[in-house]
Amino acid sequence: MFFFSDHHILCTVLLTPLFGALAVWCVPRGLAELQRKVANGFALLGLGVALPLIWKFHADAPEPFQFVTDGNWIPSLGVHFRLGLDGISLTMVLLTALLGAVAILSGWSAVREREKEFYVWMFLLQAGLLGVFMSLDFVLFFVCWEALLVPLYLLIAGWGGAKRGEAAMKFLLYGIAGSVVTLLAILALAHARGTFDLREILLHPFMADAGKLSFWLFWGFFLAFAVRVPMFPFHTWFADALAEAPTPAAVMLAGALLSTGAYGFLRISVPMLPVAALRYQGLMIALSLIAIVYAGFICVAQKDLKRLVAYASISQMGFCTLGIFTLTPLGLYGSVLQQVSHGVVTAALLIATGILSERRGAETVSDFGGWAKLRPRFAAIFTVAALAAAGLPLLSGFIAEFTVLRGAYDLRWSVAAWAVLGIILVAGALLLMIQRTLFGAAADSTAENSVEEIAASSGLADLNLRELAPLGALLLVSLWVGIYPGPLLRTLKRPVERTFENAFLVCFPKARAVEPTRGASDGQKMDRTQPNSVTGAATPSANAPAAEKAK
C-alpha cells in the first residue's frame, strides 16, 4: 500500500485532515447536514489512517525515529520537510487523532451556525497539532506550532460564548508572545549548530561547553512551552479560553494543545539543553507544584463547570511538568502517561459539561442537580470521567499520577507530599461537582411535575448513541491505560531511556552510581548493549539473559 508504506504513512496522517478541510470547503453553502456528514467522515478517516501506526511501530527498533519522511523544502535555507516518530510522539499523534475524531463528533449538535467554516478550522487545527508532534525540523515545527494558533483563535472568536472576543485575543497574544521568543531561540540554535535537524541536535545536545548560550536557549523555549502547558505564572489565558470555546474546540485545546507544551519540554528543553534543565530543575519543580496546589485551591472555589475543569486541567498538567523535571525515567514515563490520561479524561469531562450546558443553557454548578435519576447514562459517564480525573485506581489518572509521584518521591519526599495535596484538592472539587450536579434535589423539577414528565420534555433527554460513542471511547482508553499500561510503557521505553541517558548519564557519568533509584534503568541499559535482541526487556524470555549478564 503506497499510502501506508513506512515513508508515506506520516504524510497520509498529516494530510488527511487537510483533505478533510478541502472536502468540507467544497460542499456548497447551505447543505449543513452534508457538511456535517463529510466532516465526521473525514474525522473518523483521520483516526483510521493513524491506527496502522500502532502495529507498524517497532518499540524496540534501534533507530531513534521511525517512519522518517525527508523532503527538501527550502533548500537555500537548509529547511527540510522532515517527519518522524518515536514512542513519545507516536503516543501524542494517536491521542490527537483520537481527540480530533471525538471533538468533531461532539460538535454535531453543539455547532448550529456556519458549520462549513467551523469544520474547516477544526481540521486545520488538527493538522497543525499533528505537525507539531511529527516534525523533525525546527522550522517545520515552528510553522505548525504557530500556525495552529489562528484556527483555534477563530474557533473561539467565531463560535464561543459571550466573552469570546477577549478570551480569544488573550489566548492569541499569549501564544504569540511565547512563539516570537522561541523563534529567536530556534534561529540562535541553528546559528550555533548550522542545522535545523532535530535528530542532529538530539544526538549532540548542548553540554557544559556551550556556556551561557544553552541557558538563553532554555529560557527562550521555556516561554513558549510554559505558556502552552500552562505553567503557573502563564496560566491565566487558559481558563478564559476554555470557558468561552465551543465544545469541540475546547476538547482540542485542553486535550491536545496543552500537550504540545509538555511535548516541547520532553523533546527540546530536556534532551537538547540538559545542563540548563538540570540547573533550573528546582525552579521548574517549584512552578509545577505551585500550579498543582494553586489550581487545586481555585478548583475547589469554582462555581462555573468549565472553569472548574480548566483549573483541574492546569493542576493535572502540573504533574506533567513535575514528572519531566524530576529528570528521572519514572517521572518521564509518568509525564507522558499523564498527558494521555489528561487528554482523554479532560476531553470526556468537557464533552459532558458541554452536553449539560447545551441541554440546560447554564454553566453554573448550582443550576444543575438531580440529574442522576433522570439521566442515568449521562450520570454514569460523567461520574467515571470525574473519578478518572480525580485519580481513582484502575483509571488512567491514578497510574499516571502515581508514576510521577514515585519519580518525585525519589527526588525528595516533600515534593511528592505537596503534589498529593493538589490531588486531594482536585479530587474533592470534582466529587463536590458530581454531588451537586447529579445528585440532590433536581433543579429542574418542581413539585407538580413527575420525574418522567421532565425526562420526556424536549431537550433534556438522556444521552443518545451519538453522544455516548465518543464519551465511551474516551473512557475505554482511560480504563485501558489504567489497567494495562504495559504496551504504552513499552512504546515509551526507548525514547525515555534515550532522553534520560543521552543527557544525563553522558553529562554526569557519576550520576548512575550516586542515585540508588536508577536500578531499573540499569537493567534497561544492559539491553541496549545488545541491539540484536529485538524484543528487549519487553518480554521475559529476552529479559532473562540480559538480567544474567547484569549479574
Added chain:
Amino acid sequence: MDWHSIFEIARGDAAFLFPEAMLVFFGLATLLTDFLLTTEQKSWNALTAMLGVALSGASLWVLVRPAAEYVTAFSNSIVVDPFFICFGCVLLAATAFTILLSVRYLQVAGRQGAEFYALILFAATGMLFLASGSDLVVLFVALEMMSISFYILTGYFRSERRSNEAAVKSMLTGAFSSAVLAYGFSILYGIAGSTNLQAIERAVLQRHADFPGMDLLTFLALGTITAGVFAKIAAVPFHFWAPDAYEGAPTPVSAYISVGSQVAGFALLLRLYLTVFWPVNVDWSALMAVAGVLSLTVGTFAALTQTNLKRLLAYSSIAQGGYILLGLASAVNRDGSLHERGLQATVFYIFTYVFFNAGAFAVVTLLQRRGEINDEIDDLNGLARRNPVAAVLMLIFLMSLGGIPPTAGFVAKLLVLWSLVESGHPYLALAAALFILPSVYYYFRIVAAMWVREPGEEPATPLITVAQKFALAGMVAVTLAAGIFPEQFLHFARYSVLGPLGL
C-alpha cells in the same frame, strides 16, 4: 524619417527603454482615446492602461537575457540588470493591481476619468526609472515624476476635504524632501564632478581611501540623501505625511502609494547604498538599524489605537518599512563585509510585501459603497458572516503582515531575524521579534471585528467584481505560495541582487 532608422534606434539603446516607453505611450493613449468613450464605457480606459502594463511586462521579459550582462544605455544613464528586471516586475504587478481595484472604486465614486489611469501609468514610469536609473539626473526626474503623479492622485476627489488635505500635506513634505535629496545629489556631483553613478562610486571610493575615518562631505551626502529617501518610504522620523495621505487618498491610490512608492524608494536606496555608499557601509548599516527600530516603535505603537483602517494600515506600513530597514542593516556584517542572506532577506521582504500589503488595502476597497468610503474598523463588523471569502482573504493578508505562518510575511520575518542573528546583531533581532506581539494585536483587532462582532444594520454584502477578483487572486496566491513554497521566490530575490550590486 524612414522606417528603417526607427528600427535602427529600436535596436540600439532605445530597446532598453521599451518597458517605460510602453507605459508612457499607453498613458497618453488613454488620455487621447477618452473622448471617444461614452460615460458607461469609461471603464474601458482601465483596459487600455492594463494593456500598457502588460506590454511593459512583456518588454521586461524580452530584456531578461540582455540583463544578465548588465548592459547600460544612453551613455550609462540607465542600466538594465536583474535588479531592474525584478523590481520592474513587482512594480508592474502593483500597478496592475491598482488599476484592477480602481475600476469599481471610481465607478461607485462617480468620477471615472482617463487622467486617473494615465497618472497611474506615469507614476509607474517614474518607478521603473528609479529602478533602472544610474545617473543622478535620471533618478531625480524619475522620483519627481512618481511623486507629482502621486500628489495629483491623492487629491483626485477634488470635492472631498480629506482628499484635498492629504494632497497638500503630501505635496509640501514631498517637495521639501525632494529638495533635501537634490542637495545630497549636488554634493555627490561635487565629489565626483559627474552625475554618473559609476563615476561617483569611483570618486567616493577614492575619497574614502584618501580620508580614512570621518569624511564630512560623504557623510553629508549620505545623510541628506537618506533623509530624502526616507520621506518617500515613510520611515521615521520622516513619516508624518503618510497617515494623512493614506487616509485621504482614494483607497486604491493609498495601496499604490503604500507599496509602489515604498518599493521604488527602497530600489533607489538599495541602488545608492550598494554602489555609491558601499565604502561607508558600516555607518549606513547603523543608520538603518536606528531608523528601523524607530519606525517599528512609532508605527507599531501608533497603530495600536487607530480606528480608521487606512490610517491603521498606514502606520502598519511604517512598521513594515522598519523590518525592511532592519533587513538592510543586516546586509552588512559587523566587519563591513556583505552578508548575502541579509540582502536576500531585504529584497524578499520588499517583493512579497507588495502583495500582502496591497491585499489588505484591496479588501478595504471592497467595502466602499455609494457615498461612503467605509474605511473604519467597525465597517468590517461581522464580515465573516456577510462575506466569508472577503473575511478569509483579509485574514490571510493580516496574518502575513503579522508574520504568522504559513504566509509570505512569516518567511520574510524569519529571514530578517535570521540574518540579524547571523550578521551579529542579536539585540536588533530581539527588538524586531518583540514588536511582532503588539503588531499581531492590532492586526487581530481587525480580525476580531470580522469574526466576533455582529454585523450592524447594513448587512449588504460587499460586491466583488471580476477585476477585483483577478487582483485579489493574484495577491493571495503570491502571499500563500511565498509562504508555503518560498524556494522559487528566494531564488528570484537572490537573482535580483546579482551582479554589480553586491553578490
